[in-house]
Amino acid sequence: MGVKILLDKAHIEGIRTYEVYRREGGYRSVEKALKTMSPEAIVEEVKKSGLRGRGGAGFPTGLKWSFLAKPDGVPRHLVCNADESEPGTFKDRYLMEFIPHLLIEGLVVASFALGSNATYIYIRGEYAWVAEILEQAIEEARANGFLGKNILGSGFDCEIYVHRGAGAYICGEETALIESLEGKRGNPRIKPPFPAIQGVWMRPTVVNNVETLAAVVPIINLGGEEYAKIGVGKSTGTKLISACGNINKPGVYEIDMTISVEEFIYSDEYCGGIANGKRLKACIPGGSSVPILPANLLLKTAKGETRYMNYESLSDGGFATGSMMGSGGFIVLDEDQCVVKNTYTFARFYRHESCGQCSPCREGTGWMEKLLLRLENGQGKISDIDLLWDIQRKIEGNTICPLGDAAAWPVAAAIRHFRDEFEWHVTHAAEAVKSNYGLAHYADPIHVPVG
Amino acid sequence: MSKFSEEKLAKVKEIMARYPEGKQKSALLPVLHLAQDSFGGWLSSETMDYVAELLNINPIEVYEVATFYSMYNLKPVGKYMFEVCQTGPCMLRGSDDIVAYIQAKLGIKPGETTADGLFTLKTVECLGACGYAPMMQLGKTYREHLTKERVDAIIEECTRNAAKNN
Numbered sequence: 001m002g003v004k005i006l007l008d009k010a011h012i013e014g015i016r017t018y019e020v021y022r023r024e025g026g027y028r029s030v031e032k033a034l035k036t037m038s039p040e041a042i043v044e045e046v047k048k049s050g051l052r053g054r055g056g057a058g059f060p061t062g063l064k065w066s067f068l069a070k071p072d073g074v075p076r077h078l079v080c081n082a083d084e085s086e087p088g089t090f091k092d093r094y095l096m097e098f099i100p101h102l103l104i105e106g107l108v109v110a111s112f113a114l115g116s117n118a119t120y121i122y123i124r125g126e127y128a129w130v131a132e133i134l135e136q137a138i139e140e141a142r143a144n145g146f147l148g149k150n151i152l153g154s155g156f157d158c159e160i161y162v163h164r165g166a167g168a169y170i171c172g173e174e175t176a177l178i179e180s181l182e183g184k185r186g187n188p189r190i191k192p193p194f195p196a197i198q199g200v201w202m203r204p205t206v207v208n209n210v211e212t213l214a215a216v217v218p219i220i221n222l223g224g225e226e227y228a229k230i231g232v233g234k235s236t237g238t239k240l241i242s243a244c245g246n247i248n249k250p251g252v253y254e255i256d257m258t259i260s261v262e263e264f265i266y267s268d269e270y271c272g273g274i275a276n277g278k279r280l281k282a283c284i285p286g287g288s289s290v291p292i293l294p295a296n297l298l299l300k301t302a303k304g305e306t307r308y309m310n311y312e313s314l315s316d317g318g319f320a321t322g323s324m325m326g327s328g329g330f331i332v333l334d335e336d337q338c339v340v341k342n343t344y345t346f347a348r349f350y351r352h353e354s355c356g357q358c359s360p361c362r363e364g365t366g367w368m369e370k371l372l373l374r375l376e377n378g379q380g381k382i383s384d385i386d387l388l389w390d391i392q393r394k395i396e397g398n399t400i401c402p403l404g405d406a407a408a409w410p411v412a413a414a415i416r417h418f419r420d421e422f423e424w425h426v427t428h429a430a431e432a433v434k435s436n437y438g439l440a441h442y443a444d445p446i447h448v449p450v451g
Numbered sequence: 452m453s454k455f456s457e458e459k460l461a462k463v464k465e466i467m468a469r470y471p472e473g474k475q476k477s478a479l480l481p482v483l484h485l486a487q488d489s490f491g492g493w494l495s496s497e498t499m500d501y502v503a504e505l506l507n508i509n510p511i512e513v514y515e516v517a518t519f520y521s522m523y524n525l526k527p528v529g530k531y532m533f534e535v536c537q538t539g540p541c542m543l544r545g546s547d548d549i550v551a552y553i554q555a556k557l558g559i560k561p562g563e564t565t566a567d568g569l570f571t572l573k574t575v576e577c578l579g580a581c582g583y584a585p586m587m588q589l590g591k592t593y594r595e596h597l598t599k600e601r602v603d604a605i606i607e608e609c610t611r612n613a614a615k616n617n
Binding site: 075084085086087088089090093118124125126127128129161163164165166167168169180181182183184185186201242243244245246250251252284288329331333337341342345346348349352353355 | 469471474476477478479480481483484506508512515516519520521522523537538539540542543544576577578579580581582583584588591592593
């Protein structure tokens with residue numbers, strides 16, 4: 001069993017209520033932080049912990065906090081990004097649904113550290129019942145003196161408000177989220193200025209993911225240095241992985257980033273192997289935006305070394321032979337699945353979710369969807385594959401926000417590693433409509449050139 | 452035209468108070484949710500104008516937001532809306548079969564409503580239930596691990612509830 005510091009108590013009966021959560025040691029970090037630490041000291045502990053943003057980008061949280069501008073007389077805000085919408089990702093929902101007070105506790109400490117008297121949780125609109133669970137938890141925390149005026153006699157006032165979105169993946173991007181919180185369309189802003197200088201209502205703002213803010217609780221309880229001892233290298237602490245697709249035990253798992261990808265997929269403690277006795281074909285290890293890898297590059301790196309479930313190892317080999325930790329949305333494809341079709345559903349997703357501000361993304365996502373559908377339906381040409389490659393190249397890096405990259409990468413990786421499957425859809429069009437390319441050579445050991 | 456009850460108006464006030472003075476526009480998304488829930492499951496232009504008036508903003512500011520977000524319905528929908536996810540992780544677990552089954556069973560295509568106004572079928576993109584696929588959103592809840600049998604049971608449940616409420 002790996003170390004668990006976020007979900008270790010998520011299964012205790014009644015943990016959703018303040019009473020049980022408090023009895024199990026909840027809100028100790030608020031007591032420690034507000035009674036014995038300065039805001040600067042908290043930021044320092046978070047820096048020491050090595051915590052990296054759990055939303056997908058992996059940016060060091062302590063560093064992000066230290067960028068927050070503090071002009072005199074201007075209120076600052078902490079905004080919790082609970083807009084979880086990256087296909088394959090459902091970890092934040094699990095945390096908020098089953099142990100909501102952990103997030104509220106982390107928010108009180110982080111609000112104190114950043115000087116936010118009004119903190120917002122921006123939650124995706126579809127998680128309507130989760131929003132109600134959070135509002136209940138906030139009520140309970142206020143009734144017990146952990147929110148409101150002069151918390152624990154510290155002189156610090158804090159309110160937390162839940163703000164429901166209304167269906168837009170783009171609002172997970174922090175500047176689009178800020179626009180949406182202001183009651184506008186979710187169009188990302190051009191940076192700079194960064195939210196740390198001018199965020200919501202043009203005030204200094206920090207936007208952090210749910211899991212990131214929950215991790216502040218064990219960091220304060222254990223101390224930054226102790227927290228940093230969990231994990232390996234720059235992958236400190238634990239990570240929530242939401243596993244789905246063709247596995248025996250889909251669900252949310254907390255890992256300490258020292259286990260191998262193979263163990264994660266096949267051990268009974270985690271995914272429990274591929275469903276229906278099938279073989280592993282491919283995996284998208286960090287949410288739909290990150291590169292898909294064939295089985296033979298997933299379990300081992302191109303150098304033939306074991307691949308581990310952490311930031312560095314998952315990205316070993318760069319985009320040529322590696323992928324990314326991303327949001328921790330772990331999507332597994334078995335030997336019967338079609339990579340062309342899977343890529344098509346993602347392309348359709350990104351076309352649907354593009355905000356339309358930047359031409360390369362607005363136009364490019366639509367063309368990628370059309371070309372992939374044509375290939376999937378056996379009506380494509382070999383030149384369509386090259387055209388797809390060309391389009392994704394022209395989107396990447398040419399947009400205001402990372403949605404363009406997120407749309408381009410899955411297409412690029414699918415062609416890079418599965419080009420013969422795409423070609424088969426053209427050369428065997430009639431067959432491709434009825435059946436799939438299958439496992440082919442995608443699990444075969446890779447020949448590693450010497451020297 | 453319908454207006455909010457006193458109780459709902461108090462709720463609007465409470466929502467507006469969550470944001471700083473002069474930033475009442477921030478209440479737009481939550482107030483549109485409240486309006487859609489209160490006025491038949493969709494937002495007519497009259498409803499949107501009413502919301503603009505309540506928040507003291509221009510009607511165009513409401514229209515541009517209502518047309519951006521996928522949860523706001525700009526035309527009438529059935530009493531029960533089946534929003535079936537069909538993005539990658541759900542597709543891998545057979546969401547295509549579920550959509551096809553609902554289509555055949557209700558005799559409608561995605562985007563359509565049954566003649567009795569009871570059911571609307573809609574295909575949607577990832578709703579964050581990938582580990583419990585295939586799934587659909589029904590009102591404020593998720594229905595997960597869908598099978599043909601579960602779909603039958605859900606349709607039956609909705610039909611029964613509709614009959615009870617009439």
